[in-house]
Amino acid sequence: MLKFIHITDTHLVEEGQVLYGLDPCLRLSQCVDSILHDHSDAALCVVTGDLAHVGHRDAYRQLAVQLHRLPMPVLPILGNHDSRGNFKEHFPRVPTDVNGFVQYVAPIGQYRGIFLDTNEPRVSHGVLCEQRAQWLKERLAEDEQPVLLFMHHPAFHVGIPSMDCISLLDAGPFQRAIEAEKHRIKHLFFGHIHRPIFGSWHGIPFSTLRGTNHQVALRLDDCMKVPGSHEPPQYGVVLLDEGIVTVHLHDFLDASERFWL
Numbered sequence: 001m002l003k004f005i006h007i008t009d010t011h012l013v014e015e016g017q018v019l020y021g022l023d024p025c026l027r028l029s030q031c032v033d034s035i036l037h038d039h040s041d042a043a044l045c046v047v048t049g050d051l052a053h054v055g056h057r058d059a060y061r062q063l064a065v066q067l068h069r070l071p072m073p074v075l076p077i078l079g080n081h082d083s084r085g086n087f088k089e090h091f092p093r094v095p096t097d098v099n100g101f102v103q104y105v106a107p108i109g110q111y112r113g114i115f116l117d118t119n120e121p122r123v124s125h126g127v128l129c130e131q132r133a134q135w136l137k138e139r140l141a142e143d144e145q146p147v148l149l150f151m152h153h154p155a156f157h158v159g160i161p162s163m164d165c166i167s168l169l170d171a172g173p174f175q176r177a178i179e180a181e182k183h184r185i186k187h188l189f190f191g192h193i194h195r196p197i198f199g200s201w202h203g204i205p206f207s208t209l210r211g212t213n214h215q216v217a218l219r220l221d222d223c224m225k226v227p228g229s230h231e232p233p234q235y236g237v238v239l240l241d242e243g244i245v246t247v248h249l250h251d252f253l254d255a256s257e258r259f260w261l
């Protein structure tokens with residue numbers, strides 16, 4: 001059994017600033033405290049983008065300070081709010097592909113983790129261009145291992161119109177890249193939506209979760225303004241074993257009573 005942590009949408013800002021009435025760095029530090037207390041045995045921690053709210057250098061500095069508190073390797077990717085250049089300054093060891101995109105492969109137990117870069121400067125929707133999709137296709141063709149895929153933007157609609165219009169703008173290159181090997185993709189993890197959502201897409205199981213700072217309310221009507229909320233922040237605890245991927249979500253600030261049933 002292998003355990004890993006899934007964090008998403010930390011949206012860090014400059015030190016001393018608040019975002020929607022909250023301190024994103026304090027929230028992340030509380031998330032890290034919880035992981036250290038309950039899940040320090042996790043093999044690794046993935047962070048699926050929107051690491052910073054406006055891509056500020058100081059946000060990445062604080063992010064590095066907090067993530068360095070974790071004893072396990074941390075594998076971050078970019079979201080639409082991130083700055084690729086400023087991220088690279090503070091995370092120079094995170095690999096990039098030959099075109100400079102923050103895309104890489106990492107072993108996760110018996111699985112092969114493939115991490116994608118859907119950031120496109122100055123827009124909110126995601127882009128996996130032909131270059132990035134070609135890289136993905138080549139990685140999928142390299143071996144026969146089962147794959148876990150990580151990306152910030154979902155490649156499909158989740159039923160919240162204000163978020164669906166800023167998902168992956170053109171899923172075509174992504175779909176073509178995975179078409180021949182999608183039976184080997186055992187789970188797709190993403191961020192961006194700031195809500196817990198589970199399902200499957202063309203037979204690929206997927207999950208996402210709330211961010212560590214602010215959330216998106218459940219509005220399935222045709223409202224095109226993004227409905228914010230302060231529902232409880234979460235991180236994911238993922239358990240992997242032969243043929244099984246189990247995703248738990250932990251509301252790490254929940255202080256409700258615990259008792260024996």
Ligand SMILES: [Fe+2]
Pocket residue numbers: 009011050079081192193194211
């Ligand atoms: Fe976000």
